[in-house]
Amino acid sequence: MSRIVLAYSGGLDTSVLLKKLILAGNEVVAMTADLGESDGVAGEGAAAELEKVKAKAIALGAYDAVVIDARERFVNGYVLPALGANALYEGVYPLSAALSRPLIGALLVEVAHQYDADAVAHGCTGKGNDQVRIELAVRSLDPSLTVRAPLREQPLSRPDAIAFAAEHGIPIAHSAAKPYSVDANLWGRSIEAGVLEDPWTGPPEDAYAWTASTNVQPVKPDEVIIHFEQGVPSLDGVTGAALVAKMNALAGVHGIGRIDLVEDRVIGVKSREVYEAPAATVIIAAHKALERLVLTRDELRFKAGCDQKYSELVYDGLWMSPLRDALDAFNASFAARLTGDVRVQLFHGAVTTTGVRSSFALYDEKLATYGAGDAFDHHAADGFIRLYGLPLDRMAAIRSLDYVASPLRSG
Ligand code: ARG
Numbered sequence: 001m002s003r004i005v006l007a008y009s010g011g012l013d014t015s016v017l018l019k020k021l022i023l024a025g026n027e028v029v030a031m032t033a034d035l036g037e038s039d040g041v042a043g044e045g046a047a048a049e050l051e052k053v054k055a056k057a058i059a060l061g062a063y064d065a066v067v068i069d070a071r072e073r074f075v076n077g078y079v080l081p082a083l084g085a086n087a088l089y090e091g092v093y094p095l096s097a098a099l100s101r102p103l104i105g106a107l108l109v110e111v112a113h114q115y116d117a118d119a120v121a122h123g124c125t126g127k128g129n130d131q132v133r134i135e136l137a138v139r140s141l142d143p144s145l146t147v148r149a150p151l152r153e154q155p156l157s158r159p160d161a162i163a164f165a166a167e168h169g170i171p172i173a174h175s176a177a178k179p180y181s182v183d184a185n186l187w188g189r190s191i192e193a194g195v196l197e198d199p200w201t202g203p204p205e206d207a208y209a210w211t212a213s214t215n216v217q218p219v220k221p222d223e224v225i226i227h228f229e230q231g232v233p234s235l236d237g238v239t240g241a242a243l244v245a246k247m248n249a250l251a252g253v254h255g256i257g258r259i260d261l262v263e264d265r266v267i268g269v270k271s272r273e274v275y276e277a278p279a280a281t282v283i284i285a286a287h288k289a290l291e292r293l294v295l296t297r298d299e300l301r302f303k304a305g306c307d308q309k310y311s312e313l314v315y316d317g318l319w320m321s322p323l324r325d326a327l328d329a330f331n332a333s334f335a336a337r338l339t340g341d342v343r344v345q346l347f348h349g350a351v352t353t354t355g356v357r358s359s360f361a362l363y364d365e366k367l368a369t370y371g372a373g374d375a376f377d378h379h380a381a382d383g384f385i386r387l388y389g390l391p392l393d394r395m396a397a398i399r400s401l402d403y404v405a406s407p408l409r410s411g
Contacts, residue, residue, distance in 0.1 A: 003063065003117040004148060006106050009133070010053030014123040015060060015170045017150055021121065022061045028121075029113045030057035030065040035074045035100050035402030036186035036241055056399050060170060066111060071186060071241040071402055074103055078319075079187050079244065084231055084331035085310035086284050092259050093273070094280035097313050101130050102319035106138025121148035125155060129266045130183075133317035140320035163309075180207055186244045188257070188277030197271040199262050204346035210252045211276045214349065217255050221347035223354070224250060226286045228342070231335035233283050245280045257351040266316050282351045286342035289353040294337045294360040306330060319360040 006348035008014045011305045021028045032053050038046045050067045055067035078099040087095050108120040120138055126149070135147050156164075165172050179194040191207045205213050225232050235243055238317035251257060257278035262270055283402055291300065306327055340358025344351050366375040 001026050001371050004121050005029045005031050005112045007034050007104055007108055008057055010056055012161050016164050017123050018392050019061050019168050025402045027063040030062045031108060032067045033107050034069045035078035035105055036071045037121055037184045051304050054205045068107055075241045075244055078103055081286055081328050085307045086316055087214035088312040089311045089315040091262055093260055093275055094188055094277045096185055096191050096277055097183045098315050100185045101133030102137040105134045106141060109138055109141040119148055122153050124153040130210045132266050136269045136317045137320055186241055187280050188275050192275040196272055196274055203274045207274055208276055210248055211278055212253050213257050217333040223345050226342045228290050228338050228340055231338040247282055251282045254346040255352050256346055266280050282344060285351045286344055289342045289356050290338055290340050293363055294358050322361035
């Protein structure tokens, strides 16, 4: 017998899991994290839904059930640091699921300590990234806890889950027949499986819930000004989880943030994933635009490589790694200058930055202008090019030698 904290969504798989762990003689505490799964669009009714999830766990015989509103913690502690790195896995996926798993791991550990539990459990299969992310987080925070992954030990087919649920009085939602596997939080919604498993099949419209299809998008663009204060975005004074929810709604109606990606999982397989991440798409684009205005060329070039590494660490479940900490410190060193405004236009599935301003701007109109008042020293360019090209002069001389006899050609 053991006391186990289970990451519980209230869905079919984790409900079956909860029951099975109880039947095996364990005391199970169901832990449900509110990361704004339904805040993608409206956010209404989420609290009531979560109360139902809690009641369901208790009804199934859980020792206790807790719902933790972790939305602000998610945005401030995970999403914003990732924004500092413009984190996009393989250039396009804003890492919504990947960023949430270390937080879920941390919450499991905290609840385990509260309830004096000796184990935590999750419903991930052996095929995904999420098992890696949750387990590495738990292990980093408390290596003494046992991690149970029952669906990895004994994979549960959909029909078996439904049969088990029927047998044990687990209510089955209509969504049990759902055509996709969906995971969502404020930073994005991921859709996989079903017909999407063929990467040649275009995502059917019913895969999307937060973004409008082209037939129903507004006929006029919207324009918003995102303000950044030391790297932290806001819109009309709204920050944190509320900002992300608001931006999901604003950009979602324009169909912004649909992403279709064949991606490389940690465990070595490629998988086809569809995402919709309206807020992430807009906010990252705006953040990059501000960076281009205030950071030096070298900073931008060097940071781009670091940003890619950051996205890989997050994706690969290495949130707890010291390198991620170091990169956060690196990114924080730029944040002092990341204060300013970015104007973005939202229209026809695209976010377009249309203006940027900051008192830290390195852009200097007097140097850049082709009009009157040009302060750029055109003559200086001549000497610059002569020295800059010196190494090429020597190379050109070598090339003009008899090429056939050239030692460069031998071997
Ligand atoms: N492929 C994405 C990732 O690894 C999304 C995973 C979504 N998780 C899920 N259980 N459906 O980050």
